[in-house]
Amino acid sequence: MRIKNKYKKPTTLRCCDAGGRCSTLVFVLSLLGCLLLLQLYSSVRQAERSGGESHLRTFYHHPQFRELQEAEEENLHVPPPKGKRSPRAVKRRPKRTTTLIEEFLDENSQMRHVFFPGRKRAIDPMQADEIDKYQYYPGRMWLDTDGHPIQAHGGGILYDKNSKTYYWYGEYKDGPTYHAHKKGAARVDIIGVGCYSSKDLWTWKHEGVVLAAEETNETHDLHKSNVLERPKVIYNEKTEKYVMWMHIDDTNYTKASVGVAISDTPDGPFDYLGSQRPHGYESRDMTVFKDDDGAAYIIYSSEDNSELHIGPLTEDYLNVTSLMRRVLVGQHREAPALFKHQGTYYMITSGCTGWAPNEAMAHAAESIMGPWETMGNPCMGGNKMFRLTTFFAQSTFVLPIPDFPGMFIFMADRWNPADLRDSRYVWLPLIVAGPADEPLEYSFGFPWWSRVSIYWHRKWRLPQGWNPFQIM
Numbered sequence: 001m002r003i004k005n006k007y008k009k010p011t012t013l014r015c016c017d018a019g020g021r022c023s024t025l026v027f028v029l030s031l032l033g034c035l036l037l038l039q040l041y042s043s044v045r046q047a048e049r050s051g052g053e054s055h056l057r058t059f060y061h062h063p064q065f066r067e068l069q070e071a072e073e074e075n076l077h078v079p080p081p082k083g084k085r086s087p088r089a090v091k092r093r094p095k096r097t098t099t100l101i102e103e104f105l106d107e108n109s110q111m112r113h114v115f116f117p118g119r120k121r122a123i124d125p126m127q128a129d130e131i132d133k134y135q136y137y138p139g140r141m142w143l144d145t146d147g148h149p150i151q152a153h154g155g156g157i158l159y160d161k162n163s164k165t166y167y168w169y170g171e172y173k174d175g176p177t178y179h180a181h182k183k184g185a186a187r188v189d190i191i192g193v194g195c196y197s198s199k200d201l202w203t204w205k206h207e208g209v210v211l212a213a214e215e216t217n218e219t220h221d222l223h224k225s226n227v228l229e230r231p232k233v234i235y236n237e238k239t240e241k242y243v244m245w246m247h248i249d250d251t252n253y254t255k256a257s258v259g260v261a262i263s264d265t266p267d268g269p270f271d272y273l274g275s276q277r278p279h280g281y282e283s284r285d286m287t288v289f290k291d292d293d294g295a296a297y298i299i300y301s302s303e304d305n306s307e308l309h310i311g312p313l314t315e316d317y318l319n320v321t322s323l324m325r326r327v328l329v330g331q332h333r334e335a336p337a338l339f340k341h342q343g344t345y346y347m348i349t350s351g352c353t354g355w356a357p358n359e360a361m362a363h364a365a366e367s368i369m370g371p372w373e374t375m376g377n378p379c380m381g382g383n384k385m386f387r388l389t390t391f392f393a394q395s396t397f398v399l400p401i402p403d404f405p406g407m408f409i410f411m412a413d414r415w416n417p418a419d420l421r422d423s424r425y426v427w428l429p430l431i432v433a434g435p436a437d438e439p440l441e442y443s444f445g446f447p448w449w450s451r452v453s454i455y456w457h458r459k460w461r462l463p464q465g466w467n468p469f470q471i472m
Helices: 023-058 063-069 087-092 100-105 383-386
Strands: 154-158 165-171 192-198 205-212 225-236 240-247 257-263 271-276 286-290 296-302 307-312 325-327 334-341 344-351 361-365 373-376 394-400 407-414 424-435 451-453
Touching: 063 424, 154 407, 165 225, 192 225, 225 286, 240 286, 286 307, 286 334, 296 334, 334 407, 344 394, 344 451
Parallel strands: 154 225, 154 394
Antiparallel strands: 154 165, 165 192, 192 205, 225 240, 240 257, 257 271, 286 296, 296 307, 307 325, 334 344, 344 361, 361 373, 394 407, 407 424, 424 451
């Protein structure tokens, strides 16, 4: 039995009464400490970026920069259906209003010319007058120097420092669209990877199909009955090889692999090395990213497109290492397009809705391996449906613009599932500037990073004075 010593003086502080004032005080002090640490971190981040802010202010006050930030609005109205319905039919079942997405997917829509303007309105660098010279028209047909529509879908751009030339690689889809079976997705047989070269990012010369399909060997990854999507090329300074990574699949999208090819020159031909499931996981939409230090990474949709996987490539860029991180788990994102600005990694992704367009999301991270935070929809202008469908397009690549830090070209595909060879390109200015206006999805408060904005314009051009040959 424990006997209480009534003469013993208490040795504890008399601050913890029944109301729990001590616990409250500790909590308040802890919260204040956390806020002070957050403020300190914010100040350090601001100081780290202040070195580049003075240079950025000059760019931000550039008249054309301000014009690019003035996104244009669109007032599209779905036309009434052709033909009159009987009053009896109207009373029995009022017809549901057709949505813009349904009009977009309908090859017989009265609005077809809005989404896919005819050849008379094509971008033709060889015939353009001074007013249209260097103007980008998102969604219009884009012709190469031979007068043929550019076939570089789901592609990306490599700036080759050796030749001071831009190379645009993408899916060459100049074939008939069909369905392999009743429930199969629209497809075009593999033709290969198209390559185009340019000195100004507007006039493109066709360099040919630099990785061609296999016509006879049905067991080959590149047999025409299979799938080749989203080719991307990076250059390895150590091996002096141009390395191409791509999504390789079968007709039913069950192979879910990546393929690798190499070349001694940017205009090919590329030699196919084979395919694999990176890290042992299925891989569908993918891209590769080369960092400032020369390290390269692969990013791919996996686990039924429910998450993205990121991992470094080997030093020769021909394989993956054992290191891998799962990011954006459960968010069902695909079509990743990565870029970097002032030490922060950014990524644009799309949702998973087949050929139908959907809402883009911007993400950011301090380390490419994560954690990645979702910042919200980056699309500005157009109208609500334009913003919810990424301007009726899907991300594929983000290209930095030399001499204008914080400005990029957002490259996207406007898919035409009725005729995939007639899919269009949507290139728009992407600008990283100003505070983010949406709180992070997983973190407390607002992000430290600048807002990512993609501005809609019916036509636009790069700021005058940009140097296409600036080393990036």
